[in-house]
Amino acid sequence: MSIEMKPGPPATETTGQPQSPLATSAPPPARRRRRRLSPLSLLRWMLLLVATLAFTYPLLWLVSASLKPKSQVFDNKLVPETVQWSNFIEVWDAGPVLRWLFNSGVVSLMAALAVTFSSAFVAFGFAYFRFRLRGPLFGLLLATMMLPGAVTMIPVYLIWHQLGLIDTQVPLWANNLFGSAFYIFLMRQFFLGIPRELFEAARIDGCSHLGLFRRIALPLCRPALIIVFIFELQASWSDLLKPLVYLQTEEYFTMPRGLKQIVDGFALSGEYHWEIAMAATLVATLPMIVVFAFAQRYFLEGLATTARQG
């Protein structure tokens, strides 16, 4: 394939220049064509419907189970025979749930913010510059993803112990200040997709390296930034292992750790109240779903913004 790329002026929000054809994102073709219910379109929608059912069924099951009384939780019926809202009240009384949700929110937010900016920062270093050690260092970066975490967990725990930060929330997010290999890798891929001319033109205009980063790379890859933020928000929100080993005081627990307490107490060694365990699981999961449902709009908006640039 050989299609010529036409160089154009940089398209950034701050300069408000007319948009380069390169920075266009392809709006969904459906918007340009008339809405015809062609057989192809019908097939598409049917497939999406099937996929939706497949992907949401387990969650629907979870919602359903959380509303059932104890004796019906596993009765294989999607719609509860008896709806028992009191399960959620039981969950509320089972521990400082509001506090746990708050803790999870704070920790996840800090973790996500830290990792998004540090990873983007580092990724730019790997994507834009040419320097001798780039290859080996990037390989080293990739390599860090390959050693199973279970094995470095103990030495890392010892480090935090020496720092006196056990039973605080700091170990849950502080690692993210230094970037994370997965996200660095991801951002690097996106940065590499930016045409070099944009940077070179800016350099000619006297832009500093930091300026290249802030004014060109970041805005053009905003969707990627949002993706990284949301992914890490979600990962940090649902992480159980770190709070399990680092936190001992109930007040500091994050939601997954609190969830374990509830599930162990009510379901496993308790009175087998699986309905409370399911309700608690739902409470633990719902906030992220809501956040995501709102946030994913910004992926689209991020794309629309770059499209609007002229």
Added chain:
Amino acid sequence: MRSTFLGLVAAATLLAGCAGVGGGTSSDSGGSGAGSTGTPTGTLKIMGFGGEDEVGQARIKAFKDAYGNVTVSNPKGDFDAQQFLTALASGNPPDLVYMDRNLIGTYAKKGAIVPLESCINDQKIDTSQYRDAAMRSVTLQDKVYGIPEFYVVTTNLVDAKSLQAAGIPTSDIQTKDWGALKATSAKLFKKNGNKIERIGYDPKLPEYFPLWATANGATIVKDDGSPNLNDPKAVEALSYTIGLIDDQGGWTSFKSFRDAFDIFGEKNPLSAGTVVAFPMENWYVNVLRDFLGGGLKLDSTAFTDHEGKPVSMVGGSAWAIPKGSKNPAAACAWAKTMTDKATWLKAADARIAKVKEDKSFFTGLFTANKAADEEIRAKYLTDVPDAGFKRAIDNFYATLDSAVALNPSPAGAEIDAAWRSAVTRALGGQPAQQALDQAQKEAEAAFSKANGNG
């Protein structure tokens, strides 16, 4: 890094002059471990215990009433090996840990928990109050490593409705004559083409392999902790029970069918008629109690050996003091209080109160404390409204004196893993003899390695 750190901890503790915190903080392993003189004070950090139900709450209250000077920190959640070992490895263990009794041997051998000699002496714990099988599970090489509580036993639970419909007397559900049981089970088995509809007798493999082996006269873990997995009687037991399963659809279908059971719900196997009989643990009666009105007709027969004597494996938990515990005195006092008769009686009171509130009935409390069991049974087990339930509870109580636990072993976890995978392999088609021979080899290797390390 570690020894310096632990040294610092030891120094700090000595400087703080806490009474009663003795050798538990030095970095030697084993030894007399938990020294505990004087009245316990300070903080007590517990790991692995929840105590959410009324039985747990009543006992916790009993401790707090008796020892007001101790601040109890009990982050709830079942025992998690990763959590515990990470804390231990970093020199930051809890003061007291709650775990399954069958883990005690392994953790004791590894030095993760300390012998309780001085704890028992100082707090004057009378270990004869606990049942023999429970004490045996927590004793390794003549040293006691845990204070036991709870005694989970098994007996046969039967769906009388299905039996009657099939015209078979309850007494046919018996484990004295294995041949007859096989025939009964086959008679009760129902299937529709490829899909199983009802299991006759579920031998509960692989979990209950030790039960069947013991009922057949085999001792799969010897007194010194060495494995004896391919004892001919054990092989025989395995072949027999696999035969039962093969008669009822074969393992993969059998297990899938069993996996889909709604054990805790209205359509539990005994109510829904999907299993006619199986050996089951005593806590299940509490679950079934809720469904007494709804068409469940429970009955029970004793699970016996070939002579007709009841036999059961025993499960349960124990309190143990981790190496490096900073407050072994309070930990010891806690263990003693939680398991003595007076506390159990208070717990039983709480249970009765709850049972009255729920308009239900008491189904027994199996504490591992002999005197407590007897007194609770005499005082509270008075009015079980249903004859079938009464028979079940009586059968459970009847096994208490003869129940056995697998002997603890320094290679306990590996022996466990070895026989479990042997049973799974045999269920998948490997001949029982071969499977257990291999398991024996693996277990012996682990045992000599564990023993060789002193």
Added chain:
Amino acid sequence: MAERTGPGRLQRRESRAAYLFIAPWIVGFLVFTAGPMVASLWLSFTDYSLVEPAHAVGTANYQQLLDDPRVGRSLANTFVYAALFVPLGTVVALGLAMLLHGVGRASGFFRTVFYLPVMTPAVAAGAMFLLLLNGQRGLLNQVLGWFGVTGPNWTTDPAWLKPSLAIVSLWTVGGSIIIYLAALNNVPRQLYEAALLDGAGPVRRFVSVTLPMISGALFFTVITHTIAAMQMFDQAYTMFYGPQQKATASDESLVYMVYLFQNAFEFFKMGFASAMAWVLFVIILVITVVQVRLGNRFVYYEGGSTR
């Protein structure tokens, strides 16, 4: 495109700037990664049990790796699982992303739907899938039954355990779908228009325009999926090796990380587990190097260069 290889001083300034940018990662690496990695390498030559101080045992652990049949077994299981999941996951995620790409405003709804599984706690997911995939009564076999297919006993038949795990993992490809969507949306419209003008049909457009333009994202997801697949733990553990189900687990579902976890935290053989971890590390390293080498030949970047 001219490369900026000016005089030495400029190059050095570039290098300095580069190192300033990646400095945060280097610091974090040295403190939190390099140290622990070296520690774990050292541990692999000891008999560390987490409870007692470690004693050096030379290469005994590595020797035992060769002797223990379960190590090879679990490694083979993991390979099979990865070989099932990575291609399947990529194809399914890309397919769904392409389906979504043509949709208008409703795509937001679908994005949430496809990402929902990623947000569901693994413990809950494991429990649900055990029910869904149950051979006798599960929903999957019921649905297959409508098409006249008799589904196997997914969760108990040793031959179908790894496919079951792959199905559970397929359910969580939402993250990749989103990445592909972003990449698809970055493909300039002009290319499609030009291709249409050249008379290219949909397949040709896909092969010549779409694939190369998203090859960067594909490269990323294939590599990360492979690394993740080789380290898969959550699904297998919650479905087959949790405290409730451990008893009946077949060796066919024993994936490497589960066996490693058991050795570390159930058998107290942290030294041995560390050796297992390093062997896995080397294996993944080799696989990834191969993938990167291949990828560099096929991946197209607008930014011009990859190395």
